[in-house]
Amino acid sequence: MAPTTDNLSPVVALAGGVGGAKFAAGLQETLPPGALTVIVNTGDDFQHWGLTICPDIDTVLYGLANVNNPETGWGRANETWDVLTETERLGGEAWFRLGDKDLALHLLRNNWLKSGATLTEITDRLRLTLDIPSRILPMCNQPVRTLVHTDEGDLPFQDYFVRRRCEPTFHGLTFVGADNAVLAPEVAESLQTAAQIIICPSNPYLSVDPILSVPGLSDLVRASAAPVVAVSPIVGGRAVKGPVAKMMREMGHLEHLPLTVVEHYAGLLDGFVIDQQDRADASRLPLPTLTTDTIMTDLPSKRRLAAEVLQFSRSLMYS
Ligand code: FO1
Numbered sequence: 001m002a003p004t005t006d007n008l009s010p011v012v013a014l015a016g017g018v019g020g021a022k023f024a025a026g027l028q029e030t031l032p033p034g035a036l037t038v039i040v041n042t043g044d045d046f047q048h049w050g051l052t053i054c055p056d057i058d059t060v061l062y063g064l065a066n067v068n069n070p071e072t073g074w075g076r077a078n079e080t081w082d083v084l085t086e087t088e089r090l091g092g093e094a095w096f097r098l099g100d101k102d103l104a105l106h107l108l109r110n111n112w113l114k115s116g117a118t119l120t121e122i123t124d125r126l127r128l129t130l131d132i133p134s135r136i137l138p139m140c141n142q143p144v145r146t147l148v149h150t151d152e153g154d155l156p157f158q159d160y161f162v163r164r165r166c167e168p169t170f171h172g173l174t175f176v177g178a179d180n181a182v183l184a185p186e187v188a189e190s191l192q193t194a195a196q197i198i199i200c201p202s203n204p205y206l207s208v209d210p211i212l213s214v215p216g217l218s219d220l221v222r223a224s225a226a227p228v229v230a231v232s233p234i235v236g237g238r239a240v241k242g243p244v245a246k247m248m249r250e251m252g253h254l255e256h257l258p259l260t261v262v263e264h265y266a267g268l269l270d271g272f273v274i275d276q277q278d279r280a281d282a283s284r285l286p287l288p289t290l291t292t293d294t295i296m297t298d299l300p301s302k303r304r305l306a307a308e309v310l311q312f313s314r315s316l317m318y319s
Contacts, residue, residue: 009035009195011310012226016041016056016207018073018241019233020200021063023309024134026302027198028064030310033133037190038064041202042119042138043146043175043210044157048096049087051106052113055158056207057123057138058105065130073241076101095163120184137190139211140181146210147174157206166243170250173205178213183220191220196313199230201294203244204264212268221268227316229271231309232258235294236277259284271316273309288316 011031015024015038024038041056055074062068062076069075079099088094098106105126112122118141127136148160150168160166191197202208212218221228234257239245245257253260258274258281272287275294282289290312296302 010190010193011036011196011198012190012194013038013198013200014202014208014211014221015039015060015200016044016202016211018059020056020202020207021059021068021073022296022302023198023200023231023306024060025063025066025299026296026304026306027310028132028134029299029303030306034135036134037137037194038134039137039139039187039190039211040123041207041210042140043144043206043213044161045143046145046156046158048158049092049098051098051110053096053098053106053158054109054119054123054138057119057136058102060136061123061126061130061132064127064132064134064136067130075099096158120186135186135190137184137186139187139217140184140214142177142181144175144177144181144210144213146206147176149173161206161243166246170243170247173209175210175213178210179215181214183214183216187214187217188220191217191224194224194226196310197221197224197226197228198309198313199228199265199268201231201233201240203233203239203242203247204261205244205247206242208265218268227270227313228268229273229309229313229316230261230265230269231273231294231305232261232275232278234258234261234278235275240295256281256284262287271312273312288312 013024027036038060040060044056045054059074069077079101081099083100083103084094109122119138123136146157148155149171152168233244248257258278262272273290276291279291282291292308
């Protein structure tokens with residue numbers, strides 16, 4: 001069935017990390033309750049203090065529940081750090097900052113995982129408890145772990161990103177376990193019925209590629225009749241947050257970074273959204289492009305950007 005254009009049509013967003021969570025919050029604010037599904041990167045997940053940590057799922061959960069830390073973008077607002085402080089005092093590792101409230105969620109999730117629930121089931125339980133009207137789907141239920149190849153050797157994702165603050169020179173990535181990942185029925189169904197598919201302004205290499213590495217997932221995006229639009233994570237030739245521009249430079253892309261993002265998503269996109277500061281790059285882009293203010297500082301700016309992107313995406317249904 002061809003996708004319809006009314007506001008109740010399902011919208012699927014692919015997201016990872018802080019930029020993705022911010023934009024997804026704007027989409028949720030703009031769309032009717034239940035219209036949004038967010039498929040989230042789990043390549044950043046790892047084991048720490050004996051717990052399974054799912055940073056991007058939690059960043060999206062907290063962002064859509066509006067309980068996220070507005071300064072960092074990850075973790076909880078009004079957090080306390082007693083466990084971390086005491087753990088460090090006892091000689092434990094404190095480079096990865098798990099707050100007390102955040103820890104409560106991790107303890108629960110760990111128990112549920114131990115008792116056999118899938119990450120999809122657990123995430124759904126958590127989003128309902130947090131009164132989130134949107135569906136949040138991990139990209140898969142099997143472990144896929146991003147390994148970063150650097151000039152200092154291979155580093156597990158969080159070692160590269162948090163412990164080493166992305167300082168080592170980036171050479172490439174492997175998504176370990178991706179070959180054995182299985183497309184979850186919920187993910188497949190959401191993409192098959194989507195009226196609009198949006199790739200959030202997340203890091204294309206670290207956050208979106210792991211999602212696309214799940215066997216069969218990018219084929220569904222490509223096969224979809226829905227317009228596929230990506231929002232650039234680049235503003236004024238730089239990353240809004242995180243290491244994407246640094247990584248691009250280290251791969252030899254020194255200028256026209258929005259075009260580099262489009263080329264990276266080759267064959268997937270029907271439209272692209274760039275920031276007004278990158279206006280000069282618009283004419284180089286080989287697809288319909290919306291140029292606007294993509295910086296999201298508060299809820300109104302998230303809502304405005306989401307509304308503009310949805311409208312742009314709808315306009316592509318007729319082209
Ligand atoms: N990012 C940091 O830069 N430092 C941290 O200590 C840190 C802790 C943390 C705890 C829970 C969580 O869900 C996320 C956390 N993040 C932290 C964010 C994080 O690991 C990255 O932003 C993502 O993996 C990249 O998208």
